Amino acid sequence: MKIKLTVIYMLLALIFISAGPSSRETFLEARENNVCKSLHNDVLLYFVFIDSRTTSPWTEFDIMTTIDSIHVAKRWLETKASKAGVELNIKTDYYIGNEYTTINRNLPKNTVKTSVTDPNYSKGIYALNRWADYVAKIVGESLYIKEKDGIPATKKPGTKERLIAHLRDAYGVESVALMFFVNNYFRDDISLAINTMNTEDVEFALVSYKYPAEIAHYFLKLFGGIDMYKSFERKSNRKIKFAGEQFPNDIMQNPDGMELRNTEIGDFTSYMIGWRDDLDPAYEILLTDRLF
Numbered sequence: 495m496k497i498k499l500t501v502i503y504m505l506l507a508l509i510f511i512s513a514g515p516s517s518r519e520t521f522l523e524a525r526e527n528n529v530c531k532s533l534h535n536d537v538l539l540y541f542v543f544i545d546s547r548t549t550s551p552w553t554e555f556d557i558m559t560t561i562d563s564i565h566v567a568k569r570w571l572e573t574k575a576s577k578a579g580v581e582l583n584i585k586t587d588y589y590i591g592n593e594y595t596t597i598n599r600n601l602p603k604n605t606v607k608t609s610v611t612d613p614n615y616s617k618g619i620y621a622l623n624r625w626a627d628y629v630a631k632i633v634g635e636s637l638y639i640k641e642k643d644g645i646p647a648t649k650k651p652g653t654k655e656r657l658i659a660h661l662r663d664a665y666g667v668e669s670v671a672l673m674f675f676v677n678n679y680f681r682d683d684i685s686l687a688i689n690t691m692n693t694e695d696v697e698f699a700l701v702s703y704k705y706p707a708e709i710a711h712y713f714l715k716l717f718g719g720i721d722m723y724k725s726f727e728r729k730s731n732r733k734i735k736f737a738g739e740q741f742p743n744d745i746m747q748n749p750d751g752m753e754l755r756n757t758e759i760g761d762f763t764s765y766m767i768g769w770r771d772d773l774d775p776a777y778e779i780l781l782t783d784r785l786f
Contacts (some may be wrong), residue, residue, distance in 0.1 A: 532768025
């Protein structure tokens with residue numbers, strides 16, 4: 495009987511151990527990872543405007559005001575970096591066709607939120623990665639590839655990974671923040687940063703709104719920033735409350751309706767994006783949470 499109980503306990507322990515990593519996220523995996531590592535020196539923010547049947551159409555006014563917001567976010571980030579003693583120069587560029595034409599590509603589902611949750615998160619991420627590869631291929635087809643002896647040096651990018659590799663070389667940067675913008679300005683939807691905690695595919699952001707705080711928030715997520723409010727990656731009410739008490743004005747709080755000028759980059763976020771080498775042990779509680 496004693497032997498049987500020992501075997502049962504061992505099996506339960508194995509089940510617990512095997513279940514642990516799949517039920518809890520360690521956000522250190524997002525730090526200095528993938529194509530957007532530490533936020534230092536020259537980096538590129540490359541963005542693409544996308545129309546779909548379920549989002550509002552991009553007008554020239556919408557595009558220009560979004561570009562204005564991107565420049566506001568860029569200046570804010572560079573100013574915060576300077577105050578933190580960090581050298582940062584964010585280069586920006588974007589794809590746009592003739593007469594402000596955009597890329598037409600329907601989302602996998604009607605909205606960003608349903609695209610990532612229907613039928614489940616894993617399949618949603620897979621579908622959005624394929625969607626983003628298609629968009630990147632269209633962008634790649636528009637690029638000028640230098641020729642040598644009449645032969646293109648490389649093939650035109652056909653995936654987001656190859657697009658980022660081309661942009662790295664073309665702009666002389668190590669890190670490329672790739673952002674796809676859909677026009678949900680008057681709609682209720684979400685934004686996402688994808689592949690930030692793995693290296694199975696390159697990371698990118700899908701942004702629904704043109705507020706400077708929204709843009710800065712998801713830019714920082716690509717470089718390791720972690721949500722401090724209830725989201726796919728942040729579930730624990732106890733940790734959300736703690737983050738709200740310690741960092742009420744942090745840019746990684748909910749950016750909805752947030753005024754960028756009233757936000758800051760706190761110690762925890764500074765650590766996650768590589769602006770600090772050490773983390774106060776009191777904040778280590780924020781390094782883990784439940785999976786999606």
